[in-house]
Amino acid sequence: MEKEKIEIVSKLVRNFSERSFNRYFTAKRIFKEQFKQVVNEVKDVIFVNELIQCKKKREFEMERIRTSEDYINLIFNPKLIIGDAIEDKIKELLNISRPYLTFKKIEVNDETYIIAGSCDGFINDYVVDIKFKSRINVPAVKDILQIKLYAWLYNTKYGLIIIISPSTINIFNYEAFTDSDVKKLITSWKSPMFSEECKYCPFKEDCDIFIKLI
Numbered sequence: 001m002e003k004e005k006i007e008i009v010s011k012l013v014r015n016f017s018e019r020s021f022n023r024y025f026t027a028k029r030i031f032k033e034q035f036k037q038v039v040n041e042v043k044d045v046i047f048v049n050e051l052i053q054c055k056k057k058r059e060f061e062m063e064r065i066r067t068s069e070d071y072i073n074l075i076f077n078p079k080l081i082i083g084d085a086i087e088d089k090i091k092e093l094l095n096i097s098r099p100y101l102t103f104k105k106i107e108v109n110d111e112t113y114i115i116a117g118s119c120d121g122f123i124n125d126y127v128v129d130i131k132f133k134s135r136i137n138v139p140a141v142k143d144i145l146q147i148k149l150y151a152w153l154y155n156t157k158y159g160l161i162i163i164i165s166p167s168t169i170n171i172f173n174y175e176a177f178t179d180s181d182v183k184k185l186i187t188s189w190k191s192p193m194f195s196e197e198c199k200y201c202p203f204k205e206d207c208d209i210f211i212k213l214i
């Protein structure tokens with residue numbers, strides 16, 4: 001039985017990691033490389049989920065997470081499987097599916113940036129983000145930044161965050177960012193974006209900024 005138990009856990013972790021790695025890293029890399037090949041004057045291609053987190057963490061992620069094995073070693077945590085499974089099921093129940101990757105161009109200080117991403121889906125004219133949280137059932141600041149950015153990216157007036165927790169389901173709505181809000185976010189993008197990010201960062205051992213903060 002021990003052999004079967006190990007096989008079940010390995011299959012679960014391996015399949016989940018491959019799916020997440022392809023969804024979050026391979027797709028991003030291909031898009032960035034292709035975009036930069038065809039549009040030379042772009043200063044940077046930034047994904048929504050990168051712009052709402054530590055700038056340096058993005059560099060680490062792009063450098064260190066090159067295979068699904070790297071993903072398992074650095075990022076994987078069983079809570080991610082629960083979150084993903086719940087998110088998929090809720091999308092199915094609400095009859096929404098992940099839209100294609102989209103992007104928008106924005107000029108900041110005479111330089112061109114591309115903001116890209118794909119939100120969880122839409123309900124009527126609202127862009128939607130679904131989150132599973134095991135303890136708190138309100139959105140974190142970065143969740144709010146994310147939904148406002150997605151609403152801007154998809155040109156919807158509002159965005160909804162649906163939070164599922166073991167005790168409740170809460171829905172919050174936020175107005176979309178304006179161009180000027182997005183410009184401010186790009187110019188204030190820093191490392192880390194929030195002080196508590198370092199505590200859970202998988203790269204903290206190698207990060208000189210983390211060392212300065214403690």
Ligand code: SF4
Binds near residue numbers: 199204207
């Ligand atoms: S340790 Fe902190 S500053 Fe360094 S990459 Fe991680 S989140 Fe960013």
